[in-house]
Amino acid sequence: MSKTEILFTDAIKDAVYQSIKKDKKFFLMGEGVSDPSSMWGTIKGVSKKFGKSKTVEMPVAENGLIGVAIGSALNGSKVLINLQRVEFALYAFEQIINNAAKASYISRGKHNVPIVIRLVIGRGWGQGPEHGQSLENIFSAIPGLKVVIPAFPEDAKEMLISSIFDPNPVIFLEHRWLHYSKGKVENKFKIKKLSSFKKITNGSDLTLVANSINLLEAFRIAKLLRKYRIRLDLLNFCMPNPFDNNLLLKSVRKTRRIVSIDLSHKTLGLSSEIISTISDNKIKLKTFPIRLGLPFHPVPSSRGLVKNFYPSGKNILIAIRDALNISDKLFRKILNEYNKSTKKIPIDVPDPYFKGPF
Amino acid sequence: MNNLELISLYKSLYLIRHVEEMISKNYSKGQMRCPVHLSIGQEACATGLISNLKLTDKVFSNHRCHAHYLAKGGSLKKMLCEIYGKKNGCVGGVGGSMHLQDLDKGLVASIPIVSSSIGMATGNALYQKRRKSNEVTVIYLGDAALEEGIFFECANFAALHSLPIIFACENNMFSVYTNLKDRQLDSNFKKYADAYNISYKRLDGSKIDEVYKKTKSIINFVRKNKVPYFIQMDTYRFKEHCGPAVDDHLEYRDQKEVNYWKKKCPIEYAKKLMKRKKINEKKVETIQKNIEKFVIKEFKFAEKDKLPSYKDAERFVYV
Ligand SMILES: Cc1ncc(C[n+]2csc(CCOP(=O)(O)OP(=O)(O)O)c2C)c(N)n1
Ligand SMILES: [Mg+2]
Numbered sequence: 001m002s003k004t005e006i007l008f009t010d011a012i013k014d015a016v017y018q019s020i021k022k023d024k025k026f027f028l029m030g031e032g033v034s035d036p037s038s039m040w041g042t043i044k045g046v047s048k049k050f051g052k053s054k055t056v057e058m059p060v061a062e063n064g065l066i067g068v069a070i071g072s073a074l075n076g077s078k079v080l081i082n083l084q085r086v087e088f089a090l091y092a093f094e095q096i097i098n099n100a101a102k103a104s105y106i107s108r109g110k111h112n113v114p115i116v117i118r119l120v121i122g123r124g125w126g127q128g129p130e131h132g133q134s135l136e137n138i139f140s141a142i143p144g145l146k147v148v149i150p151a152f153p154e155d156a157k158e159m160l161i162s163s164i165f166d167p168n169p170v171i172f173l174e175h176r177w178l179h180y181s182k183g184k185v186e187n188k189f190k191i192k193k194l195s196s197f198k199k200i201t202n203g204s205d206l207t208l209v210a211n212s213i214n215l216l217e218a219f220r221i222a223k224l225l226r227k228y229r230i231r232l233d234l235l236n237f238c239m240p241n242p243f244d245n246n247l248l249l250k251s252v253r254k255t256r257r258i259v260s261i262d263l264s265h266k267t268l269g270l271s272s273e274i275i276s277t278i279s280d281n282k283i284k285l286k287t288f289p290i291r292l293g294l295p296f297h298p299v300p301s302s303r304g305l306v307k308n309f310y311p312s313g314k315n316i317l318i319a320i321r322d323a324l325n326i327s328d329k330l331f332r333k334i335l336n337e338y339n340k341s342t343k344k345i346p347i348d349v350p351d352p353y354f355k356g357p358f
Numbered sequence: 359m360n361n362l363e364l365i366s367l368y369k370s371l372y373l374i375r376h377v378e379e380m381i382s383k384n385y386s387k388g389q390m391r392c393p394v395h396l397s398i399g400q401e402a403c404a405t406g407l408i409s410n411l412k413l414t415d416k417v418f419s420n421h422r423c424h425a426h427y428l429a430k431g432g433s434l435k436k437m438l439c440e441i442y443g444k445k446n447g448c449v450g451g452v453g454g455s456m457h458l459q460d461l462d463k464g465l466v467a468s469i470p471i472v473s474s475s476i477g478m479a480t481g482n483a484l485y486q487k488r489r490k491s492n493e494v495t496v497i498y499l500g501d502a503a504l505e506e507g508i509f510f511e512c513a514n515f516a517a518l519h520s521l522p523i524i525f526a527c528e529n530n531m532f533s534v535y536t537n538l539k540d541r542q543l544d545s546n547f548k549k550y551a552d553a554y555n556i557s558y559k560r561l562d563g564s565k566i567d568e569v570y571k572k573t574k575s576i577i578n579f580v581r582k583n584k585v586p587y588f589i590q591m592d593t594y595r596f597k598e599h600c601g602p603a604v605d606d607h608l609e610y611r612d613q614k615e616v617n618y619w620k621k622k623c624p625i626e627y628a629k630k631l632m633k634r635k636k637i638n639e640k641k642v643e644t645i646q647k648n649i650e651k652f653v654i655k656e657f658k659f660a661e662k663d664k665l666p667s668y669k670d671a672e673r674f675v676y677v
Contacts, residue, residue: 301454
């Protein structure tokens, strides 16, 4: 295994280029598939290098064209669809939910739809109610779809390749703030079997579940707490659908404490599935499970209105304090160190910490 | 068109241009913290048509809504406060630059999902028709909006039910960086109107006199006969798709084409018209100065206005 430290965006690019090499029938669709912004640089040069043999420009017609992608995929073409925001795919909800997700089922396995729909999600710079959602819980509620959410650059490559070569339709949700992060990434092309959870740090005190941008914050906190001999079992909840709970149950049986962070709204979010699963499996916890997530209202644009909207590092620390019954004295010390280590930055731009390297 | 009309059109054009230039100039100070889609170059499409509307007529817009909002008489103060994310914004800071509305002036909604407001606008026209009102609805769309299914669904419905709606299409030949050529068969949108037997007119969207005169009779026609109309206005966006700057160094547009349209600048064109009509240049300068003073005042207000409180963020999710 040889790894190189690269940007998240380059990890995606690697995955795309290597997939083109591996599979003759693989191609890309997207609005502005050959434009200079090239999805934050993630598909840079593909159109120039391969032209129309590998790229298909998509008129602004998501519903029809995701249907077209599904139709091509029925013949065995792997298709990667690139959309700059999750909201644009909503026009194609019908195609995604009725056709992509159910083709295999209604054909008794004769059809399969190997498409990946890359959708950029999340917060920042006043994107507002219709450009800043994540909706991972919505896509995760549909049997037949896969939902993959990378966090580290390493995930970006590994998970995108694995998604492209998965015979099922995959919704690939990329947080815009992750694009700027760096990390060590495997050079080679590798298909992996993805699971719902991936272990990030090992510990027996508490299970912390997070994904996407929240995972980076959780990682920072897990590292900080280690200094205070508090050891977190940190899980990357990177594939909520299909939901396989092995690693989660194993972890919670060990720690018997859990804090789970949602990318979207806390109410009716994915953490409620996580906590219900623990309950279904009759695992007795030492303290009440805690979940964090967005309040139940749309994403406002103004930085004044998003104050307290996103779960912060401090919120996570408070949740962990409550779950572990950390003394006030110790907690103040921890919080102090956390505050010192983080820079005061505006709420609508990424924390420099998120750049890594990871 | 008499001189008074021309002057009043110029005021609207200049207001839009100046506001957009000021946004562009001040954006890098980092206080307008949301995406902005400037209308510079496309002013006459907004002013020329909307100036013929009544206050009670309704306009729906998209992500590039600043010009439509201002032309319809939307409050500049509330628009800037919205873009600055401030308390007195037209939607209290929840929307930002792409969600402008001013219900007192009949700018009902701007929606940043391409074509999304077409349904609402068509519904508004259905309401007008059922109430036997004398109002008309105008839906502004970009060239890319003609690629979404919802446009065809609504055009069919508007034709079928003979609704008083004007599809006002601003053809700037681009969707972000992508040329119309790579997205549609050709740049004549008559085919879309013909499909549903909808009347169609193609106008030079940089010429205020042409847009104003032709849309005046179209609006009268729609008001009187309660029928849909499709107007194609060819125009050009001078700045980048989203943001305060120019992005022609990226070379996605032919430089000759850029220069051709810049020469056709709607503000300069209007100035020439005024000159031809012997409208005193001093008078024009005074008009501009007054607008500039007004604009500065509203910018200052927006800069100083308070941020909304996060406690208000959860209001109005439900009625
Ligand atoms: C459904 C949907 N797809 C894609 C986008 C991304 N997008 C925003 S503006 C835009 C270009 C629209 O072009 P056009 O309608 O011609 O308007 P213009 O920007 O040229 O004024 C695109 C593709 C979107 N907002 N909504
Ligand atoms: Mg356009």
